[in-house]
Amino acid sequence: MTRKRRRLYILLLCALGLGSATALTLTAFQDNLVFFRSPSDIAAQPPPADRAFRLGGLVETGSVERAMGADGRPTARFRVTDGAHTITVAYTGVLPDLFREGQGVVTLGRLGPDGVFRASEVLARHDETYMPPEVADALKRAGHWNPSQGAAPPAAGWNTLDPAAAPRQPAGSRGS
């Protein structure tokens, strides 16, 4: 065995050891790497009372109620769902731009004894789709997609759609 080859084998062996050690560590710490928990996670394993955690899921369609609080700050109540379970969230403050029904959110707060999650922070999750407004409008008009109901249809169906062929509707007649 030549010296170069030996160095190569030592290197590969080190890489193998390091890789498996990392994989084991990551598997062991899987739970701690979770940024947020879903309503189903909470239902399966209720968190200790008065402990702050992050709740994530989709904003349920038709559940958003916005109001103005007594102190002049906007308040919002909405339900976060993952399909199987739902948790009501109460929040006082300005919601991020991307917040809407059907959108993913991650909220930080505490679960009250009444089952309402009192959030001190609401972050909007963005899905991985990017499309011009004209294309989104065309999909909505054709009935392929209602953004407040769920994710966009498979990308192959719209990512080469010509926006010029689907001109934007006048603002008044645009749906949802």
Add this chain to the structure above:
Amino acid sequence: MDAIPPITAGADTRAPRPPRSLHRFANPGRFLRASGRVLPWLTAAAIAVLAVGLAWALALSPPDWQQGETVRIMYVHVPMAWLAMGGYLGLALASATALVWRHPLADLFARELSPVGAVVTALCLATGSLWGKPMWGTWWVWDARLTSVLVLFFLWLGHAALTRAFDEPDRGARAGAILALIGVVNLPIVKFSVDWWNTLHQPASVTRLGAPAMHVDMLYPLLVCALGFTLAFAAVVLARTRAAVMERRIRALELARARREDGGATP
């Protein structure tokens, strides 16, 4: 690994002209000649492609249906993220080449690469933050994607510092190469963090199975910008490596001259 021909294996002494081996460009003069021919073209191509890509991204591409004009940050952020990871892969390859084959240029290349990689990763983090504040509602969260990219930034910085921390350049290069190779475990973590764990950061739009979840009117300018930034990155690293090779030669010449003058003074 057919890159180790049996003729040169076993000895670290360089053959004068080893045909078709990794050591083809080990000769600094040959490297400077070849890279000197490439560099002007690389620079010109980078400027031209970036001019087209950035104009397309800033002015001609459409807004996003829910992000509006803010989506234009993507055309900087995503190429920086790709470069931060792809560049690190290059650093790891150079480090393996330096450790296993003792290629003399690989050390210099790695040393000149890491500050540029650190800048690019810092740009990725900064533009991501600028994008996250209006869209997500926060500058920063400690989710798996953002945290692993921060680790990548520290790896770049650590490599840049470590290779310069020793009086003997060879020892610094060795330590840096080992650090760079250990850091490779972070690359799959960065890439797949959005799939393995739930994160605030969204999953990949372009590099995924199936069609890219991005309309072509945004995808094409993104790819042009990514190509432009990659060419610019390559041009900068090549120029720095050329400068480093020349600086090494300058040091050797100055040392030889000083020794000659010493010898002349006290024969």
Add this chain to the structure above:
Amino acid sequence: MTQHWAHVAVSYALAALAFGGLGLGAWMRHRAARRRLAVLDPRASAARDGSGGDGTA
């Protein structure tokens, strides 16, 4: 929806500054090294440039 042009502008400006700085730094270092080398080793540097020198030496 506000368009957050400030965030977009700062992002592009940061990228331009960073790449401009890196490029300028590399170019100046490269030029200084080539000039110094031309002084120390006039015969070799002409051949080494590939382009045969650009008149800076």
